[in-house]
Amino acid sequence: MLPANSIGMLKIHRDICGYCGCCVSVCPEGALELIDAYLEVDERCTSCGICAKVCPLGALEVTK
Amino acid sequence: MKDSYDLLVIGGGPGGALAARTAATAGYSVLLVEKRPAPGAPVRCAEGIGKDALAEFVKPDSRFISAEVTGAELVAPDGVSMMLSSEMAGSKVGYILDRKFFDRELVWQAAEAGADVMVKTRASAPILSGGAVKGAVLEYCGSRKKVHADLTIAADGVESKFSRWCGIDTTVPVREIMSAAQYLMTDITIDPSTTVFFFGNTIAPEGYLWIFPKGNRTANVGIGISGKKSGPGNRAKDYLDRFVAGKFPNGKTIECIVGGVPVCRPLESTVMDGLMVIGDAARVVDPMTGGGIYNAMFTGRLAAEVGMKAISDGSCTREGLMPYDEGWRKSPLGKSIERNWHIxxxxxxxxxxxxxxxxxxxxxxxxxxxxxxxxxxxxxxxxxxxxxxxxxxxxxxx
Known part of the structure; x- marks a missing residue:
């Protein structure tokens, strides 16, 4: 698995993330996974931005 | 931890714990794995449950009950409110739990009944054989181990991945995820026996805001809004901050949590060869209230009951497990989910x-x-x- 933050142009602001898993449930590609208090994104991410929209805290950002 | 079990349960919330407790009590070998360091924490829940609903599964105990509530207040967008109170004065209709203690208690009961428990242990892949689930690859503090099981129960919550890895589409539609935030607030003036619900498109679009008492001057103050309505400047936390600034400007927030609540229809199928899906992972939350504790415990226990028979019969196939899927759908719980989804x-x-x-x-x-x-x-x-x-x-x- 590739390191988070380096792919898909999806930036995870770890200082904001509340590791709740809301984003994981809506990801149509299954590209996100919540590993305890650590959110991971893998190469299946298409930068669609659905996760960034639903995040209760605004911890995700698509940087196109 | 052994190499193989009758039943592997992935997730140590109330659903997983009930499944593990049920099967272990009946003498089956059970392993319950929880990816977090401790069950119940961080809390991702408003913690409300009906009195009778709780009593179906566990003896009420002040160690995990923060408050008893006797009524509810519904507040309209224009501020007019209505009270719902129990007809029988003094009777308690609901509890606000302390999930940190509640979840631990249920896992403890599963362990006490004979289940093995592993915390900080994550199922990272299913073991698949001919399309059937035969256990999981487990990761614990840098070590990796295959654990085989006749039956696996996915109880891995809203962020469930296990059943997706097995081929079940678990994606929640954006408009049907409730994006939620909650503060545990103290030093606030509330009615300690009444839950309060605020409605309106300005206050909580396609959702509601709640005050659930946890003591005389303490409450869960939280909100869920539709994922469709969430975005920069208007996220669950933004709505909550605006409400709190007006209602409890001097309150103190001693815990800040967030979450996602699926209010979509349940998974089309909650069974496949070797696998059952329960609780939030199966999307069996009440779509009206967002409540899921009872539903998780109900599906957890039913899955274990059906699963035990299938294990004993050597028939943990989709067909052999189907009485679980049919059972919860036909139950009052399943019918109320369907009805409440329409409402x-x-x-x-x-x-x-x-x-x-x-x-x-x-x-x-x-x-x-x-x-x-x-x-x-x-x-x-x-x-x-x-x-x-x-x-x-x-x-x-x-």
């Missing part, structure tokens, strides 16, 4: 003026019981034109 779909379309009209019309109600459904029935009775299509629904499915 939810109607209510999210209502503009504030109609929400005001509904709450005004129901203001003087004294309900015999406290259920969502009796409230909705009364509201429909009083607003025949407004909710005509729902009246038809209620008549057809009771």
């Amino acid at each position: 939810k779909e109607k209510f999210i379309t209502l503009p504030d003026a109609k929400l005001n009209a509904i709450i005004h019309s129901a203001k003087a109600l004294d309900l015999r019981d406290f259920s969502t459904i009796s409230l909705v029935k009364e509201i429909i009775k009083r607003n025949p034109l407004l909710l005509a299509d729902l009246a038809g629904l209620m008549a057809s499915i009771g």
Whole structure:
């Protein structure tokens, strides 16, 4: 698995993330996974931005 | 931890713990794995449950009950409120739990019944053989181990991945995820025996804001809004901050949590060869209230009951496990999920003026019981034109 933050142009602001898993449930590609208090994104991410929209805290950002 | 078990349960929330406790009590070998360092923490829940609902599964105990509530207040967008109180004065209708202690208690009961428990242990892949689930690859503090099981129960919550890895599409539609935030606030003036719900498209679009008492001057103050309505400057936390600034400007927040609540229909199938899916992972949350503790425990126990028979018969196939899927769908729980999904779909379309009209019309109600459904029935009775299509629904499915 590739390191988070380096792919898909999806930036995870770890200082904001509340590791709740809301984003994981809506990801149509299954590209996100919540590993305890650590959110991971893998190469299946298409930068669609659905996760960034639903995040209760605004911890995700698509940087196109 | 052994190399193989009768039953592997992935996730140590109330659903997983009930499944593990049920099977272990009956003498089956069970492993329960929880990816977090401790069950129950961080909390991702408003912590409310009906009194009778809780008692179906566990003896109420002050160690995991923060408060008992006797009534609810519903506040319309224009600020007019209606009270729902129990007809029998003094009877307690609901509890606000302390999930940190509650979840630990249920896992403890599973362990006490004979289940093995592993915390900080993550299922990172299913073991698949000929399309059937035969256990999982488990990761614990840098080590990796295959654990085989006749039956696996996915109880891995809203962020469930296990059943997706097995081929089940678990994606929640954006408009049907409730994006939620909650503060545990103290030093606030509240009614410690009443839950309060605020409605309106300005305060909580397609959702609601709640105050659930946890003590005399302490409460869970939280909000869920539709994922569709969430975005920069208007996220769950933004709505909550605006409410709190006006309502509890001097309150102190001693915990800040967030979450996602699936209010979509349940998974099309909650069984496959070697696998059952329960609780939030199966999307069996009540779509009206967002409540999921009871539903998780109910599906967890039923899955274990059906699963034990299948294990003993050597028939942990999709067909052998199907009585679980059919069982919960046919149960009062399954029927109420289906019915409440339709009601939810109607209510999210209502503009504030109609929400005001509904709450005004129901203001003087004294309900015999406290259920969502009796409230909705009364509201429909009083607003025949407004909710005509729902009246038809209620008549057809009771």
